[in-house]
Amino acid sequence: MTTTEASPVHDVDFKLELYRSQVALRRFETRAYDLFLENYVKGTSHLSIGQEAIAAGVAAAMRPDDWTFATYRGHAHTLARGVAMTPVFAELMGRANGLMAGKGGSMHLTSVEHGVMGSYAIIGAHLPIACGAAWSAQYRGTDQVAVVFFGDGTVNIGAFHEALNFAAIWKLPVVFVCENNLYMEYTRTSEVTAVAHPAADRAAAYGLEPILVDGNDADAVYAVARTAIERARAGEGPSLIEAETYRHGGHSRADPGKYRPDEEVALWTSAERDPVSRYRARLLELGVEEATLARIEADVEVEVDAATEAAKAGAAPGEDLLMKDVWANGGAEWRN
Amino acid sequence: MAELTYREAIARGIAQEMRRDESVLFLGEDVGAAGGVFKGTVGLFEEFGPVRVRDTPISEQAILGAAMGAAMTGLRPIAEIMFADFFAVCWDIVANEIAKSRYMTNGQMSFPLVIRSGNGGGLRFGAQHSQSVENWAMMIPGLKVVVPSNPRDVIGLMAAAVRDDDPVVFLESKALYPTKGEVPDGEVVDALGTATVLRQGSHATIATLGLMVPRALAAAEELAAGGIDCTVVDVRSLIPLDTQTILRETSATGRLFTVEENPRVLGWGAEVASIVAEEAFYDLDGPVVRITTPHIPLPAADTLEDMALPSVERIVTTIHKAMNS
Numbered sequence: 001m002t003t004t005e006a007s008p009v010h011d012v013d014f015k016l017e018l019y020r021s022q023v024a025l026r027r028f029e030t031r032a033y034d035l036f037l038e039n040y041v042k043g044t045s046h047l048s049i050g051q052e053a054i055a056a057g058v059a060a061a062m063r064p065d066d067w068t069f070a071t072y073r074g075h076a077h078t079l080a081r082g083v084a085m086t087p088v089f090a091e092l093m094g095r096a097n098g099l100m101a102g103k104g105g106s107m108h109l110t111s112v113e114h115g116v117m118g119s120y121a122i123i124g125a126h127l128p129i130a131c132g133a134a135w136s137a138q139y140r141g142t143d144q145v146a147v148v149f150f151g152d153g154t155v156n157i158g159a160f161h162e163a164l165n166f167a168a169i170w171k172l173p174v175v176f177v178c179e180n181n182l183y184m185e186y187t188r189t190s191e192v193t194a195v196a197h198p199a200a201d202r203a204a205a206y207g208l209e210p211i212l213v214d215g216n217d218a219d220a221v222y223a224v225a226r227t228a229i230e231r232a233r234a235g236e237g238p239s240l241i242e243a244e245t246y247r248h249g250g251h252s253r254a255d256p257g258k259y260r261p262d263e264e265v266a267l268w269t270s271a272e273r274d275p276v277s278r279y280r281a282r283l284l285e286l287g288v289e290e291a292t293l294a295r296i297e298a299d300v301e302v303e304v305d306a307a308t309e310a311a312k313a314g315a316a317p318g319e320d321l322l323m324k325d326v327w328a329n330g331g332a333e334w335r336n
Numbered sequence: 337m338a339e340l341t342y343r344e345a346i347a348r349g350i351a352q353e354m355r356r357d358e359s360v361l362f363l364g365e366d367v368g369a370a371g372g373v374f375k376g377t378v379g380l381f382e383e384f385g386p387v388r389v390r391d392t393p394i395s396e397q398a399i400l401g402a403a404m405g406a407a408m409t410g411l412r413p414i415a416e417i418m419f420a421d422f423f424a425v426c427w428d429i430v431a432n433e434i435a436k437s438r439y440m441t442n443g444q445m446s447f448p449l450v451i452r453s454g455n456g457g458g459l460r461f462g463a464q465h466s467q468s469v470e471n472w473a474m475m476i477p478g479l480k481v482v483v484p485s486n487p488r489d490v491i492g493l494m495a496a497a498v499r500d501d502d503p504v505v506f507l508e509s510k511a512l513y514p515t516k517g518e519v520p521d522g523e524v525v526d527a528l529g530t531a532t533v534l535r536q537g538s539h540a541t542i543a544t545l546g547l548m549v550p551r552a553l554a555a556a557e558e559l560a561a562g563g564i565d566c567t568v569v570d571v572r573s574l575i576p577l578d579t580q581t582i583l584r585e586t587s588a589t590g591r592l593f594t595v596e597e598n599p600r601v602l603g604w605g606a607e608v609a610s611i612v613a614e615e616a617f618y619d620l621d622g623p624v625v626r627i628t629t630p631h632i633p634l635p636a637a638d639t640l641e642d643m644a645l646p647s648v649e650r651i652v653t654t655i656h657k658a659m660n661s
């Protein structure tokens with residue numbers, strides 16, 4: 001295996017791991033979609049198909065004790081931190097073997113053990129919360145970093161602006177990652193946003209450098225994330241990254257995404273733009289054997305199948321969970 | 337024993353906890369060198385410095401988000417929301433995030449934090465700086481809510497709130513800030529979920545809270561002179577609610593009156609009345625009567641605000657009429 005100039009900071013093994021991670025996220029999400037159509041996943045589900053390079057690339061730049069704050073579109077960000085597929089599938093299906101035993105659902109994936117400090121379904125809410133975790137790291141001198149993911153539509157809610165200013169004035173170790181997939185739910189963000197680059201064009205307002213990155217290139221994402229995380233860890237304060245990307249599917253559930261022009265969808269789903277295909281082609285170019293990649297893909301397939309079955313085998317959550325953990329004493333009593 | 341104002345008790349209560357535990361931090365608008373807009377935190381900045389006592393921008397979501405993120409990672413922050421009315425601009429963090437995240441994550445996270453805020457009327461500040469919002473907080477599962485009525489309880493309940501592993505909304509009755517009371521020397525630590533019986537009577541029971549406590553006590557004196565002897569229960573803690581004390585004291589007299597500062601609809605007394613109706617109905621000699629602010633935004637003019645909030649006179653006449661009908 002060779003190390004090339006295109007990857008100054010890491011070798012092919014690292015890239016193969018990054019590829020594996022992206023394939024795993026892709027295959028997890030396509031399976032989650034199937035499970036939704038089969039009514040195993042009830043309620044809702046928001047997929048990251050097409051955006052995997054961001055979750056995978058940023059996670060690769062994080063230390064195990066760093067913190068992720070994700071959104072309702074957070075399956076990928078959770079898995080990328082090393083959470084196993086089975087509890088995530090099971091959580092989507094509302095099973096007792098789910099990551100939160102079915103009490104949170106697809107929009108609230110959390111695994112404190114892996115530094116996944118919650119997935120938040122109120123637009124923008126988690127940006128100030130990530131600041132709080134970063135403040136805690138700063139106060140305790142642990143040099144942990146909080147990384148918070150959000151969408152392009154989120155830059156227009158007040159919490160975004162409060163959090164950015166707050167992080168800037170207190171020089172908090174937090175990295176803001178805006179995944180600009182061009183759309184809110186069903187409306188183009190550009191139609192309702194005063195600036196062309198929803199996050200990068202706002203950076204100056206908080207004394208930050210504008211950072212734009214190709215969000216469909218895991219190496220590029222990794223590189224900017226690494227710089228931003230190192231900066232944060234060194235006490236140099238927050239960064240705001242805008243990663244340009246696209247979701248291949250609709251916003252949620254079975255949304256076919258028909259509000260998007262066909263040519264646009266075709267462009268972004270093409271092999272040249274799709275992050276997983278692109279990364280695969282890059283690895284082949286670097287001299288990685290086709291068989292090596294095929295083996296990774298086959299292994300992931302096995303993992304997804306096994307996790308699906310294990311999740312399906314989970315029981316429904318029992319009544320014992322209903323009144324559990326409202327309070328720190330484990331119960332729900334509010335009166336004597 | 338020392339005599340302190342309610343306002344001085346706030347700073348003393350916070351200082352007591354900050355001295356004991358380095359993980360207790362305090363943040364809010366103008367709370368540092370300025371000592372708080374109500375001067376409730378004078379001296380904290382000088383004693384604990386700018387790292388532990390932090391001035392924030394006017395960003396209520398950021399203040400409470402910061403408290404939440406700090407709490408989930410092992411600190412025990414106290415956040416100030418200057419006026420309780422301002423909860424309306426950061427309610428998402430309170431009601432959706434802080435309150436629910438332990439449950440949603442199947443107990444993976446803890447939120448040992450306190451949100452303290454100046455609550456209620458009496459200062460002629462008008463409709464956006466005078467609301468009594470304890471029922472906003474108490475109807476959200478996952479929040480504890482306390483309302484101290486005197487300096488001793490301010491310190492004791494603050495200690496209990498800071499030491500509790502759950503989020504506590506700590507509402508200070510603004511109009512009580514200048515009032516004085518005896519406070520024991522040394523550490524004062526109370527328990528959440530405990531009502532106190534401030535006056536024992538035999539004819540009727542008054543359950544009340546915060547600013548209404550001194551008014552209920554004054555009313556009880558007047559009523560006693562007219563032959564109606566009242567028990568006065570200071571509820572203190574709405575969640576957890578000391579239902580047993582309220583039920584016991586209600587059953588003992590056979591009558592219950594609630595005196596609430598909040599606007600009428602779904603004030604805390606409604607829940608208390610419903611519990612009493614379900615669990616002590618056969619001990620009652622007459623209906624539970626709620627004495628509240630009418631269901632209106634609070635007016636600013638002193639004369640109008642005085643008409644709106646339950647007064648000693650209104651408490652006396654309402655109870656008198658109910659007991660004699």
Ligand SMILES: Cc1ncc(C[n+]2csc(CCOP(=O)(O)OP(=O)(O)O)c2C)c(N)n1
Pocket residue numbers: 073121122123150151152153154155181183184185189251
């Ligand atoms: C405060 C709030 N307003 C509206 C919504 C409904 N909502 C859920 S997702 C979404 C679109 C968000 O767009 P963006 O930030 O670009 O993220 P994406 O879904 O594209 O990842 C909206 C409006 C919400 N959850 N919270």
Ligand SMILES: [Mg+2]
Pocket residue numbers: 151152153179180181182183184
């Ligand atoms: Mg978007």
